[in-house]
Amino acid sequence: MKKLLAIVVLVLIIVPKGKLLAQTGIGTIAPINKLQVEGPAADPATSGATANGILRLSGTTGIHVLDMGVSLTSTYGWIQARSESAYGTNYNLILNPNGGNVGIGTTTPTAKLNLVGGGIRIATGFGNTATRPAINTSSIGSFEIRGVGGASQNDATDDGFLRLSAGGGATASSQSSIDISGYSTVSEMSNNIVFRTAGTERMRIDNAGATTVTGNLTGTSGTSTLANFGTVMNDQTGTTYTLAASDNGKVITFNSSSAITLTVPSLSVGFNCMVVQKGTGQVTLSASGVTISNRYGYTKTAGQYSMFTLVCIANNVYISSGDMNN
Incomplete structure (x- = not known):
């Protein structure tokens, strides 16, 4: 020990202050960088507690350590947080816990994780005969990317x-x-x-499972609701109702003992719905800035349990047809 200290002191005397340009090697007599640690290549062990890796960071308390090494079987380097006494027990690896961005393939990350020059792969052996994974309620499951809510970022909360x-x-x-x-x-x-x-x-x-589509769907423009994709019923009990874009593709039922006025405004071309007189109150169509044509000039449902279809065939032009009369 005294000899080592003497050598260190001698080096410090020989090399002037500010001129410490030599490299330090551990496990090598020809270090390339300022500090080079060289040791046996090995894949990260998954059991036991024997020497594994080239560099270890550990604390004076606790059993968690950070080991680093280079693979023996492939061309990768590895970092593993784990138990110092049981390599099958792994711990979390935290990057920038107090803030800042992490870049992969870039020196100027602009997001919490900025990935350049590659993609993200999620793979744990899911084959083409596997069934759909169950929904996890308290932790993030395999193949899942989840936006969690709340300040605590709790995986078990329902918001997100x-x-x-x-x-x-x-x-x-x-x-x-x-x-x-x-x-x-x-x-x-x-x-x-x-x-x-x-x-x-x-x-x-x-x-509620209802799907509303605005735009192009299977080559058809306009506003549309996918029939039978979710609920397609709109049940009304009042005596007045004005059609809305959200009624597209729906069955609208009117259940009242009094007469009902159904107002038809300007809606997208292709809008269509079915009107059902469920109660004893007769349903009368009322045009609002549009034209409604009927083969017989009818504007009302014929009676209880009657129905008709209403379709917008052109801008502000509708056709009604079904069990109707005046």
Whole structure:
């Protein structure tokens, strides 16, 4: 020990202050960098507690350590947080816990994780004969990317929001995106999936399973609701009702003992719905800035349990047909 200290002191005397340009090697007599640690190559062990890796960081308390090494069987380096006494027990590896961005393939990351020059692969052996994984309620499951909510970032909470988007960095009208939201006290945000193109919402699946589509669907333009995809019923008990875009593709029932007025406004070409007189109150069509044509000039349901179809065939032009009279 005295000899080693003497050598260190001698080196410090020989090399002037500010001129310490030599490299230090551990396990090598020809270090390339300022500090080079060289040892046996080995894959990260998954059991036992024997020497494994080239460098270890450990604390004066606790059993968790950070080991580093280079593979023996392939060309990769590895970092593993684990137990110092049981290599089958692994711990978390935290990067920038107090803030800052992490870059892979870039020196100027602009997001919490900025990936350049590659993609993200989620693979744990899911084959083409496997069944759909169950929904996890308290932890993130395999193959899952989850937007969790709350300040605590608790995986067991029901709220959360996730957006997948492309484009629109400078102009929102150039962005396509998919929004997925969990529970929310804001009704518009609660448990739905929203699809956008050109920065505009095109399709929404709400928390009741109803799907509303605005835009192009199987080559047809206009506003549409996918029939039989979710609920297609709109049950009314009042004596007045005005059709809305959300009624497209739905069956609208009127259950009243009094006469009912159904107002038809200007809606998209292709709009269609079925009207059912469920109660004894007769349903009368009332045009609002549009033209409604009927083969016999009828404007009312014929009686209880009668029905008719209403279709917008051109701008502000409708046709009604079914069990109707005046």
